[in-house]
Amino acid sequence: MDKVSFTQMKDGTKEDYEFLTAHEIDHTKHTAKRLLKALVELDEGLSGYQITRLGHSLQSATRAWCDGADTDWVVGALLHDIGDIYAPYNHDEYAATILKPFVREQVTWCVATHGDFQMLYYGHHLDGADPNKRDRHAGHAYFEDCAEFCERWDQASFDPGYDTLPLEFFAPMVEEVFARTPYDPDVIRPGAREPLVNPGIAAERG
Ligand SMILES: [Fe+2]
């Protein structure tokens, strides 16, 4: 079989659906490769900054790496703006949806809400924008984590003079994360908080 027999889903057979399931499993194995390609496409989007969106993504991930952050944080930082391509009005939620089955809940939440937290840095310059938009999340268990994510890694990463690591450096981490069992409770760990900064590991990474 190289194609299913049906033209309407309701007419499909058991064999059709077993065939499709096998196809989907194969397709999911290449998610990391597709995401890395999408990151390169980010380079073509949204001009006006001193660095490209890919440059910003890589710089955010580099800062996370240099802070001694774990793989979930580094990959979250790398992909946090990937929604810019197709979802300019909710790019944060879009990126979080991609990450959600494969990283700690803490990281997904911070990526999902970073747009509200980022307003702190420029909302006061724009009519009708609320620099304190993040306050709607006040009291949330991960509020301080997202505030730190934005302060250390996101808002800081627009510097063309920074020594940013290349995409190839992060590719194995992306491959590792998206090869995980989706929604593995040992990965998601609801409520668990890992620090963004680990001085000991940061010192080892130089
Ligand atoms: Fe963003």
Ligand SMILES: [Fe+2]
């Ligand atoms: Fe960003």
